[in-house]
Amino acid sequence: MLKAGALYFSIIVAFIIAVICASLIMLASHYRGSYLKEVRMARLSRNMDSGIAYVLAESENREQNSLALDLFGDQTDSVLIEQKHWGIFNLATVKSFVLSDTLKQVFLMGQETTSDAVAMYLSDEDRPLSVSGDTRITGNVEVPKAGMRKSYVDSRPYSGDQLVYGKISDSKRTLGGLESKWIKEIESELDFDPVRLFTLNGGDEQVSFFDAAKKFNVSGLSQLTAQLSGQVILYSDTTVKVSAMAKLDNTIIYAQSIVVADGFKGNCQLFARDSITVGNGVTLSYPSVLGLVSKEKMVDQAKVTLGKNNRFEGIIFSYEPRRSALQTLVSLGEQTTVQGEVYATGLLKLDKKVKVAGKVSCNRFIMQTPATLYENFLIDVVLNRKARNRMYLSSAIFTGVSENKKILRWEN
Incomplete structure (x- = not known):
């Protein structure tokens, strides 16, 4: 027959093992959540860059308003673009979002002048x-x-x-x-x-x-x-x-x-x-x-x-x-x-x-x-x-100015 002390010792060992296993599961879950969050943020950042590139490539003649884009057509990568005039410059706000995760940037744009000597x-x-x-x-x-x-x-x-x-x-x-x-x-x-x-x-x-x-x-x-x-x-x-x-x-x-x-x-x-x-x-x-x-x-x-x-x-x-x-x-x-x-x-x-x-x-x-x-x-x-x-960078108020737009200033 086993002594009572051995049973008591077995219970303690089992408890310790259970705690270690639970900790490992929690740690794995934490790192998995962090990894998935990092992946989502990287995806949001890439989508943000795509939205900014879209704004800079747009024609100056487009009406200033809001535009929602589904970048790849799979309903998982959405970008919201809002544009208006701020004085004689263009102001754009780009929001990249997946479910409740959102990144946003706002910036002034100007026209390139390198070709005008x-x-x-x-x-x-x-x-x-x-x-x-x-x-x-x-x-x-x-x-x-x-x-x-x-x-x-x-x-x-x-x-x-x-x-x-x-x-x-x-x-x-x-x-x-x-x-x-x-x-x-x-x-x-x-x-x-x-x-x-x-x-x-x-x-x-x-x-x-x-x-x-x-x-x-x-x-x-x-x-x-x-x-x-x-x-x-x-x-x-x-x-x-x-x-x-x-x-x-x-x-x-x-x-x-x-x-x-x-x-x-x-x-x-x-x-x-x-x-x-x-x-x-x-x-x-x-x-x-x-x-x-x-x-x-x-x-x-x-x-x-x-x-x-x-x-x-x-x-x-x-x-x-x-x-x-x-x-x-x-x-x-x-x-x-x-x-x-x-x-x-x-x-x-x-x-x-x-x-x-x-x-x-x-x-x-x-x-x-x-x-x-x-x-x-x-x-x-x-x-x-x-x-x-x-x-x-100049302003689109001048006729004949270059169509190439660049970011003039990041705003908060």
Whole structure:
């Protein structure tokens, strides 16, 4: 007969074995769950990449809306794509999901510009373009048939070895133009009556791009001092004054006129009917936008004015529906640097020591000195297409822009 101690010992051993077996089963189940989760996440990630590639390959002419895709037709790999305009750029949200597991990304898109080597486009008004002083133009140019010439200004000749460090070709009577659907959308926003919106009472706002955009009326604010980030849109039927204390990141403002204080630093898209005035020492980082969309038969000249010692990265443009006697004016102050594009449906005023790393387009250049107003003169300015960052992306608002889209900026 077995002793009672042996039975007791057998029970303990059996219990230990049962615990070890149960632990192994739980561990195997845990690792299996982790493995399956990793497989699902890898699958979601691949589907996400497929959705992003689909968005980038789509035609720009497609309507902005939601689209659900079953990638392989087996009802297990679904992608939801939502697109809309954010200012003058395309904004896309891509969601990849399998049952309750979801991955999502949101990003701004821009148009590739590597094939555009033009540094300057000047409409043909039967006037030559004169260059003087330390002006340097690097890149291809399109100028009137009257051509280019060296000139003396303030007893100073042109100091360069050649007129253009690139190819010279003839321009047309008009600029390339802006896409009407984008202009109509901006005009609709500028004509929007903000009285129905909540007033921004000075509080800070951070709105994720995965959520709905927040819109505020700022018509009654003496100046804007808030910290705003993400999907925030401000409207005003009067003038918006942006203080140097304000912090704007991706914010859009639509107003009759906009004034940016000296020393302001931020990233924003500003659109106005009458004027946009930027002070001195202002830094607007990429991809900022200054857009002036004027109306017909305006009493005063619509204009975008940048002061001295500014750094701007992005797109500056002006637009008028029909050419008027007082054409729109874009003015860049002394020692201002632009990394991107300047497009003026009218006049472009470049003060001395202005540098544009990118492209400028206009109907006519003007230059003001204490004694004289010069037309189609460039004096001590630098236009360098090759100096623009190779990663720079433009907007589909420009006609003839490349159809190739790339991701401009990831959003949160």
